[in-house]
Amino acid sequence: xPKPLNWTRRAVLRxxxxxxxxxxxxxxxxxxxxxxxxxxxxxxxxVEYSKPLNVNSDWQTTAKERVxxxxxxxxxxxxxxxxxxxxxxxxxxxxxxxxLCPCHASIYDIEGRPISGPAPKALPRVAVERKPxxxxxxxxxxxxxxxxxx
Amino acid sequence: xxxxxxxxxxxRPGFVPSGALSVLYTFCLGGLSFLAFMVLxxxxxxxxxxxxxxxxxxxxxxLTIASVIPYGGVIRNLHYWAGQLMVxxxxxxxxxxxxxxxxxxxxxxxxxxxxxxxxLILFLDFTGYLLIGSQESGAAATVAVNIxxxxxxxxxxxxxxxxxxxxxxxxxxxxxxxxxxxxxxMVALLLQLYHFWRIRxxxxxxxx
Numbered sequence: 534x535p536k537p538l539n540w541t542r543r544a545v546l547r548x549x550x551x552x553x554x555x556x557x558x559x560x561x562x563x564x565x566x567x568x569x570x571x572x573x574x575x576x577x578x579x580v581e582y583s584k585p586l587n588v589n590s591d592w593q594t595t596a597k598e599r600v601x602x603x604x605x606x607x608x609x610x611x612x613x614x615x616x617x618x619x620x621x622x623x624x625x626x627x628x629x630x631x632x633l634c635p636c637h638a639s640i641y642d643i644e645g646r647p648i649s650g651p652a653p654k655a656l657p658r659v660a661v662e663r664k665p666x667x668x669x670x671x672x673x674x675x676x677x678x679x680x681x682x683x
Numbered sequence: 684x685x686x687x688x689x690x691x692x693x694x695r696p697g698f699v700p701s702g703a704l705s706v707l708y709t710f711c712l713g714g715l716s717f718l719a720f721m722v723l724x725x726x727x728x729x730x731x732x733x734x735x736x737x738x739x740x741x742x743x744x745x746l747t748i749a750s751v752i753p754y755g756g757v758i759r760n761l762h763y764w765a766g767q768l769m770v771x772x773x774x775x776x777x778x779x780x781x782x783x784x785x786x787x788x789x790x791x792x793x794x795x796x797x798x799x800x801x802x803l804i805l806f807l808d809f810t811g812y813l814l815i816g817s818q819e820s821g822a823a824a825t826v827a828v829n830i831x832x833x834x835x836x837x838x839x840x841x842x843x844x845x846x847x848x849x850x851x852x853x854x855x856x857x858x859x860x861x862x863x864x865x866x867x868x869m870v871a872l873l874l875q876l877y878h879f880w881r882i883r884x885x886x887x888x889x890x891x
Contacts, residue, residue, distance in 0.1 A: 564729075566753040573733055573747045 578674035583667070592625050592643075600671050601625060602661070608682025611661045611671040612645050617654040632656060644679065655679060700887050708783075712776035716804075717875060719769035724868060726762035731864055734814070741816030741855025766811055773804050793881040796874055803871045810863035813846070813854030824854030 582595040586604040592612070594601050599614040599622050614623045614632065621636035631648075632641035639650030646655045660675040661683040669683075702708065733752055735744045748755035777797065780786055786794035809827070813820045824846055831842040847858030 563754040563757070567729065567755060567758065568732060570733070570752045570755075572751045573735075573744060 578672055580671040580673060582669040582671065586669075591627050594625075595671065598673050600659070600673060602669060602671065605682075609661050609663075609669065610682055611659050611669075613657045613659055613673055615657070616652055617647070617656065618650070618652045623656065646679075696883070703887055710775070710779060712772050712779055716769055716772040716776055717879075719765045719772060720871070720875065722765040723762060723769065724872075726758050726765065727864060727868070729758050730762055734860075736814065736855050736857050736860035738816070738850050738853045738855065741814060741853055743816075745815055766808060769804060770808050773801055777801060790881075790885045793878060793885060796878045796881065800871060800874050800878060803867055803874065807863060807867050807871065810859050810867065813849065813856075813859045814863055816853040816855035818852055820854035821850055821852040824849035824856075824859075825851050
């Protein structure tokens, strides 16, 4: 004979308390992650890049703040790979010499000028400076004209 | 009935009239509204840790919260939907009070407190909408400011005091933020506590 269950109101409420405490414990980890997130901290607009650049090399990524750099016979330039349509990160395809936005298929030519898709403007060029030791300092908060070189 | 005038006894009453236990009498609409208010207070406090009011920072920080910060999307959506729910339950609560004639004496004062709470909740809802900082919120803020500007003499000052100077592209300003996160919730909470206490003071919930 199984023992008859004795579910009094008091027993059910006690069980409910346990459930509430258990559910509360489950929120601790998400709360800690949420409160300790540094994702919205304002980064410095300055990006350093110390690898060597060859004249007439193709675009090289600095892997920071979406900045890419390139050197031609006139000097060094930097571009920010953020689509001028809705701000997705665009990717450079060296074999096609084109920038492609994965979100709405905007295509830019090698200089970052839009050639198809919804993008209204060219990819932004930003100011480049060189420290005495040769490290490039790219200031992403300072936009420059497309022809500007260091 | 003497002990029912004490606030502590209100939290842990010695007895409750059996009629007040019927769910179908009030549909718990006031209680649901208060539950939504508590959820809004907790999630709103959490959102304040990552939200930055301002013309472009408002919208951008919402995007960051919703898509980058861990669990930010959950907290933001809880806040949003609890806000929508509260406006619905508060309005249904008011309809129920009209339906059961619960605004009649001796509850006429509590009815007026409830009307004040309704206005506060609607303004909280509106300022929350402005804080999203989207272009729609900018348009809404512009309409609100333009309507207030029509009031002779007081209008421009009132618009500044309530909304600051929102742009047409974003309703998110520091002034709206302070009203939404601090001033309005505090007034609403105090009025709600008085509202609840007043129910028993006026004789509690009684069946028709």
